[in-house]
Amino acid sequence: MEIRNLISAKGIKVTPQRMRVLEAIHKLNNHPTAENILAYIKKKDLNIGSGTVYKVLETLVENNLIKKVKTEKDVMRYDGILENHHHLYCLSCDYIEDYNNEKLDKLLVDFFNENKIDNFLIEDITVSITGNFIKHKNINH
Numbered sequence: 001m002e003i004r005n006l007i008s009a010k011g012i013k014v015t016p017q018r019m020r021v022l023e024a025i026h027k028l029n030n031h032p033t034a035e036n037i038l039a040y041i042k043k044k045d046l047n048i049g050s051g052t053v054y055k056v057l058e059t060l061v062e063n064n065l066i067k068k069v070k071t072e073k074d075v076m077r078y079d080g081i082l083e084n085h086h087h088l089y090c091l092s093c094d095y096i097e098d099y100n101n102e103k104l105d106k107l108l109v110d111f112f113n114e115n116k117i118d119n120f121l122i123e124d125i126t127v128s129i130t131g132n133f134i135k136h137k138n139i140n141h
């Protein structure tokens with residue numbers, strides 16, 4: 001779907017800033033930081049400030065257009081892929097790779113169906129697998 005339609009489908013106003021930030025996340029395609037996003041946009045449009053980018057990121061998260069990805073480090077990363085998936089996080093190069101495995105998904109759902117957690121409603125189960133890639137990935141941040 002086009003960026004413009006993705007935003008308007010959420011019933012929020014389509015602004016050039018929102019379009020640029022969402023487009024950047026989809027183009028960068030590897031869990032970029034706000035800084036990565038800002039650098040990408042600044043290449044095309046010098047008039048966007050970091051405050052605007054942070055504000056737009058919050059709006060996009062609130063409206064389920066992107067997801068926040070928490071990592072070992074204190075830097076927030078953003079994900080444009082909304083379907084449930086897991087992450088492989090490389091400790092030495094900071095690279096985050098998506099990991100999909102139906103068997104794991106089924107295992108998790110079955111486990112928590114059998115082992116309900118008191119006073120807690122599960123919305124989403126995302127596994128973050130931390131380790132090191134043996135053959136390194138290209139780092140672009």
Ligand SMILES: [Zn+2]
Nearest residue numbers: 079081087098
């Ligand atoms: Zn991801």
